[in-house]
Amino acid sequence: MAAILIDGAAIARELYADFKQRVSALGSRGVRPGLAAILIGDNPASEVYVRTKTRACAEVGVHSVQHRFGVDCPEREVVELINCLNADPAIHGILVQLPLPPRLNAERILQSIAADKDVDGFNWTNLGAMVAGHTLLAPCTPLGIMTMLDREGIALEGRNAVVIGRSVIVGKPLALMLIARGATVTVCNSKTRDLRQYTSLADILIVAAGKPGVVDGSMLKPGAVVIDVGINRLPDGKLTGDVDFASASLVASRITPVPGGVGRMTVAMLIANTVTAAERSIGAG
Secondary structure, three states: OOOEEOOHHHHHHHHHHHHHHHHHHHHOOOOOOEEEEEEEOOOHHHHHHHHHHHHHHHHHOOEEEEEEEOOOOOHHHHHHHHHHHHOOOOOOEEEEOOOOOOOOOHHHHHHOOOHHHEOOOOOHHHHHHHHOOOOOOOOHHHHHHHHHHHHOOOOOOOOEEEEEOOOOOOHHHHHHHHHHOOOEEEEEOOOOOOOHHHHOOOOEEEEOOOOOOOEOHHHOOOOOEEEEOOOEEOOOOOEEOOEOHHHHOOOOOEEOOOOOOHHHHHHHHHHHHHHHHHHHHOOOO
């Protein structure tokens, strides 16, 4: 029996309706959530992502502005802009679109964003809070995954959850979120020997390896919930995830598609964090 699709696009649409109500409530108090996006260089994929985020802002009534720098811009100018945005009461969220040109210190730039405006959730204050089981502004992709699991009514407490990928953007914060909810969590990575021995025990498997087909159906526990975070472009131009969907969907109970799964939720959580930051700015969140 084929797995049930977890439709991230549909869940995002439901969330957007809630965001609109929250934005309207803020408007009645004279506040419009504002998001500033900083784009450095001319990476085509980054251009697409920023346009997608801008459209999402417009859909729910969030004010968005873009600040662009050339690929050779001084790092100092980027940090100076961020400092100005940190002090701007009309801006509640700041994001720096990744990846940055290699010559720039991404860590220094990202950490210059004020924690209460860090809607990507990369500030050490926000990441550190998660270690203690608190969520201030959480990284968008892990937050989106947790929201999907909750919307699908998937129990986490006492379940075996395996996360493939240890990045600070997805793997590490997601593991902390799952631990906080009572799951038994294993984090695997590219150096893990015999990956199959871990995936075969997973009630919930989240794959963020950045490698097409790293997991297939033969590696799954029957009935597992599979969340595919990967977005890879094949030589023929098609998008695919990190999971071999054809074989995995015959074994899993639920599975996310690529595209139309986690990616849509990531954008939705960026909007959620921006609205939450705006609410907190007036003591309403």
